Amino acid sequence: MRILFVTSEAFPLIKTGGLADVSGSLPAALQAIGADVRILIPGYPAVLDKLVNPTFLTTISNLPHDGTINLIIGEMPETKVPVMVIESAGLYQRNGGPYVDSTGKDWEDNPYRFGTLSLVAAMLSSDQSPLKDWSPEITHCNDWQSGLTPAFMHFMSAGRTKMKQAKSLLSIHNLAFQGSYSADWVKRLGLPAESYQINGVEYYGQLSFLKAGIFYADGLSTVSPTYAKEIQTEAYGFGMQGLLTARGTEIHGILNGLDTHEWNPAIDPHLVQHYDADNITGKQVVKKMLQTKLRLKVEANTPLLGVVSRLTHQKGLDMLSACAETLITQYGCQLAVLGSGDASFEQGYRDLSRRFPDQVSVTIGYNEALSHQMMAGCDIFIMPSRFEPCGLNQMYGLRYGTPPVVTYTGGLADSVQDTNEDSLNNKTATGFVMKKADANDLVSAVSKALGYYQDKKTWKKIQENGMRQNLDWSRSAKAYMRMYEEILHK
Ligand code: ADP
Numbered sequence: 001m002r003i004l005f006v007t008s009e010a011f012p013l014i015k016t017g018g019l020a021d022v023s024g025s026l027p028a029a030l031q032a033i034g035a036d037v038r039i040l041i042p043g044y045p046a047v048l049d050k051l052v053n054p055t056f057l058t059t060i061s062n063l064p065h066d067g068t069i070n071l072i073i074g075e076m077p078e079t080k081v082p083v084m085v086i087e088s089a090g091l092y093q094r095n096g097g098p099y100v101d102s103t104g105k106d107w108e109d110n111p112y113r114f115g116t117l118s119l120v121a122a123m124l125s126s127d128q129s130p131l132k133d134w135s136p137e138i139t140h141c142n143d144w145q146s147g148l149t150p151a152f153m154h155f156m157s158a159g160r161t162k163m164k165q166a167k168s169l170l171s172i173h174n175l176a177f178q179g180s181y182s183a184d185w186v187k188r189l190g191l192p193a194e195s196y197q198i199n200g201v202e203y204y205g206q207l208s209f210l211k212a213g214i215f216y217a218d219g220l221s222t223v224s225p226t227y228a229k230e231i232q233t234e235a236y237g238f239g240m241q242g243l244l245t246a247r248g249t250e251i252h253g254i255l256n257g258l259d260t261h262e263w264n265p266a267i268d269p270h271l272v273q274h275y276d277a278d279n280i281t282g283k284q285v286v287k288k289m290l291q292t293k294l295r296l297k298v299e300a301n302t303p304l305l306g307v308v309s310r311l312t313h314q315k316g317l318d319m320l321s322a323c324a325e326t327l328i329t330q331y332g333c334q335l336a337v338l339g340s341g342d343a344s345f346e347q348g349y350r351d352l353s354r355r356f357p358d359q360v361s362v363t364i365g366y367n368e369a370l371s372h373q374m375m376a377g378c379d380i381f382i383m384p385s386r387f388e389p390c391g392l393n394q395m396y397g398l399r400y401g402t403p404p405v406v407t408y409t410g411g412l413a414d415s416v417q418d419t420n421e422d423s424l425n426n427k428t429a430t431g432f433v434m435k436k437a438d439a440n441d442l443v444s445a446v447s448k449a450l451g452y453y454q455d456k457k458t459w460k461k462i463q464e465n466g467m468r469q470n471l472d473w474s475r476s477a478k479a480y481m482r483m484y485e486e487i488l489h490k
């Protein structure tokens with residue numbers, strides 16, 4: 001099976017969130033079970049820097065931004081998965097993030113930047129490809145950034161009966177980001193005028209990259225079974241529920257796995273002490289190091305709550321700031337936060353750490369090493385998301401013996417089992433599930449967790465259950481392969 005995996009970020013080349021983790025590990029897991037996978041990604045400076053063994057492939061001209069791109073092929077560090085990189089000084093080689101500039105503002109030419117990613121993916125997806133020796137059977141797009149690919153593929157093949165083209169799949173990692181732009185982009189990106197209609201790329205008076213993908217893709221998937229159902233409802237559909245319901249039975253919900261090499265407390269290079277499910281005692285050493293590093297009071301028995309997250313409404317971290325003082329003063333917790341996002345959230349957490357310097361540590365920014373140390377050194381991981389397509393951090397928490405407190409939604413519902421007498425008896429208890437998404441319920445769930453935390457023997461059982469849970473990619477990779485087969489034979 002030949003697969004073109006189109007993505008706007010992939011760890012370790014470039015990462016802003018969970019999509020990068022998935023794009024780093026899923027292609028490798030597919031390769032491990034025999035697939036011939038190539039990643040296609042924009043050539044941001046970090047990608048060009050870290051790509052292993054880059055070789056020039058071809059040049060493609062007359063692209064919508066009036067330009068030419070070079071296609072380069074190289075490999076992922078470590079996994080050696082082949083990566084095709086779109087090199088364009090004008091589109092991608094600049095300082096700042098993949099989506100926003102250094103002040104946090106969206107790049108104005110994002111429609112060109114990701115329209116080009118989508119168009120190049122479509123050009124590579126048939127036997128008319130500028131590459132003579134390789135074309136995919138499945139073109140696997142991810143999120144809005146590659147959402148126009150299926151639309152471009154549709155119009156490229158129109159009237160060309162002899163053209164052999166791949167089937168397209170769109171995986172939705174987050175429906176909240178839709179890539180919507182004014183209608184004049186239809187022409188600027190070279191889409192035909194007739195594409196701009198309700199049965200096409202039009203969405204509430206704009207061109208939506210994500211809607212285009214949902215409409216034109218041969219197959220659809222999302223990153224957990226629960227989210228696959230949720231997105232067909234008004235509450236979670238962000239306006240797309242009608243279209244999604246129309247294709248409802250086709251939407252596969254496949255839970256993300258995790259990179260069990262990168263996220264393994266027994267070998268994690270970021271930790272001062274390693275540990276595993278058979279011997280968790282080393283976790284205490286990491287906690288002490290973390291408390292010291294974060295300038296928290298070094299106290300072995302004080303419960304340390306952890307957050308590593310984008311600081312946004314989706315992640316429900318306003319619920320935590322609303323009850324943080326109670327958790328600190330009445331429940332005797334410490335709190336460590338690592339993240340960045342909305343300015344008001346960042347400010348709120350900074351203020352909290354100023355008021356409680358011994359109990360609260362807030363690190364604003366992105367820090368890979370610290371995120372590993374927090375996953376290991378904290379006692380309880382807090383993730384009260386309002387919606388969560390899959391979520392990876394709760395799984396990292398499980399794997400590092402840091403039971404998560406979560407809301408019952410999306411991938412959180414599919415990966416964390418609430419602790420009670422039954423789940424303790426049958427060894428499935430792994431965390432604490434809130435009943436509602438509000439601050440009171442968050443306090444109740446943390447309070448319940450603290451009750452178990454005091455009982456060291458039971459706590460160890462909950463930690464062990466989570467650490468032994470099979471979360472690796474192999475099962476999900478097989479589910480992707482079955483889905484590809486199904487789409488091919490449709
Ligand atoms: P999302 O993609 O919605 O942000 P996920 O839970 O799927 O949520 O993935 C988030 C990923 O980004 C995880 O790998 C997490 O460790 C990482 N992450 C988020 N914020 C930070 C940060 N400030 N520093 C380091 N890693 C972070």
Ligand code: GLC
Nearest residue numbers: 018019173223389390391392
């Ligand atoms: C998105 C979602 C997150 C998911 C990730 C990877 O960023 O918000 O829930 O884990 O994609 O699929």
